[in-house]
Amino acid sequence: MQKKLLTFVGGRQNIIATMHCSTRLRLGILDENRINKNEIEQLVGVHGVYYIGGQFQIVFGTETVKKYMLAFANELSFGSY
Structure with a gap:
């Protein structure tokens, strides 16, 4: 699903x-x-x-947001905050 999501946000x-x-x-x-x-x-x-305010926000809920954050940070090869 992370790959689909990455495609849908414009790569x-x-x-x-x-x-x-x-x-x-x-x-x-x-x-x-x-x-x-x-x-x-x-x-x-x-x-x-x-x-909102230059950020694209995707609401996942508390149980899945960290998983996607880590997957995106690894895929994009830059840190997160």
Whole structure:
């Protein structure tokens, strides 16, 4: 699912930062127009998506957000905060 999600957010080249809070994966995005919000919302485990203040936020809930954060940080080869 991480690979699908990466594709739906516009690919690796569209992400400049990754972070998370207790329920959301937060991505710094270069071009919001590359994001396929409808496809992301259909993924199992996604409870919603928002683009707020330059961040694309994907709501997963407390049990899965850290798993996705770590997968994205490893796939993108940059740190997280």
